[in-house]
Amino acid sequence: MLGDRLKRLRLEKKLTQEELGKKINVTKVSISGYENGNRTPDTETLQKLADFFNVTTDYLLGRTDDPNPPGNDNEELGTLARINQLIKEYGIEQMGFFDIEKWKHLTEDEIREIIQHFEWVAHKAAQKNKSPGKDTE
Structure with a gap:
């Protein structure tokens, strides 16, 4: 089997x-x-x-x-x-991917790109988790 x-x-x-x-x-x-x-x-x-x-x-x-x-x-x-x-x-x-030594050599542009991606993912997750009629602070 x-x-x-x-x-x-x-x-x-x-x-x-x-x-x-x-x-x-x-x-x-x-x-x-x-x-x-x-x-x-x-x-x-x-x-x-x-x-x-x-x-x-x-x-x-x-x-x-x-x-x-x-x-x-x-x-x-x-x-x-x-x-x-x-x-x-x-x-x-x-x-x-999680090896800090490999992240040390990123350029500022690469870091900004990663930040933008993380922010986009967090934004999408926040939108998804919002319930209709719920107050947002």
Whole structure:
């Protein structure tokens, strides 16, 4: 069951075994082994796969046919999971995005551009969160 589901999820994202392996720090041979049933991922790797594909480990293991956690209606957690997924998909954690040393060399124009982007995102979020008829201070 794990192999079939893993392969289907990987193909849905149009990833090769090697690309998926790089994203979760295992080899192509390991991914191939998981998919063909010759290997079983350890608990940590299984969790990485579930996080990457935004499904439960129970879904990957075939214990449920529902890929989404039951009762996970918490929009905030869903948003954080989506952001985490995007960080992984775009390889931001591997680019040293949060490495202060890499930010030291930005030009003033680059910093202004980042600030403008953050302000735009915050503005859009504030607009979305405003309720009709609510007083704004």
